[in-house]
Amino acid sequence: MNEQQFIEALSVCFEAYGKKLNAGVGKFWLNALNAGGISLDQAGQALAKHALDPDTGQYLPKIADIVRHCQGTTEDAAEIAWGRLQQAIGSVGRYTSVVFDDPRLMNAIELSGGWVAMCNADVSNQVADRAAFRKAYKAASGQTCRKFLPGLHAEGTPPKLIGSPQKCNRILQSGTDGPTMQQLRKLTTNQLGT
Numbered sequence: 001m002n003e004q005q006f007i008e009a010l011s012v013c014f015e016a017y018g019k020k021l022n023a024g025v026g027k028f029w030l031n032a033l034n035a036g037g038i039s040l041d042q043a044g045q046a047l048a049k050h051a052l053d054p055d056t057g058q059y060l061p062k063i064a065d066i067v068r069h070c071q072g073t074t075e076d077a078a079e080i081a082w083g084r085l086q087q088a089i090g091s092v093g094r095y096t097s098v099v100f101d102d103p104r105l106m107n108a109i110e111l112s113g114g115w116v117a118m119c120n121a122d123v124s125n126q127v128a129d130r131a132a133f134r135k136a137y138k139a140a141s142g143q144t145c146r147k148f149l150p151g152l153h154a155e156g157t158p159p160k161l162i163g164s165p166q167k168c169n170r171i172l173q174s175g176t177d178g179p180t181m182q183q184l185r186k187l188t189t190n191q192l193g194t
Contacts, residue, residue, distance in 0.1 A: 003030055006040040012139035015049050017060040032063045042070045078134040085118060085133070092160050094119035097151040099171055101163030104142035106149060111136040114119045147175035
């Protein structure tokens, strides 16, 4: 689907809800979807899904509705990230440094105490750890993160790449050497409410 086809579909959608789409709003939608990494094909399919959604389909879709249909909710993303973390803990362990292909996941691990702390977490406290991690994931930024999360005995060895090698390598090249404790404390205090 190209931009003109999407704008036509969006215009029909607006008309179905008794509204008229103007050019400025259409351009705003295109820019927002592009910034969110959502293809126009995905967005077009999401418009149809929204119309059939029994919870929100009676209302004109907003960009956030389309994002939710394409990418799920932040709850969904946090749960998927928790699963990826648990799988990596089981397969890699605390001795090896890691880099995930998701900067937000990397930051959430940092906010939760770091890679080694997550690996050392007591299994009997997993429900609370999971809830705290999900909260950290929602608060974490998906933009800048560390180059890698250090393991216990990983000095001088390359980190294990978890996920897309291309995305992991981009993080290794563009990531920081690590957040300062002041940055972590500020984020923890302001966004996690602790």
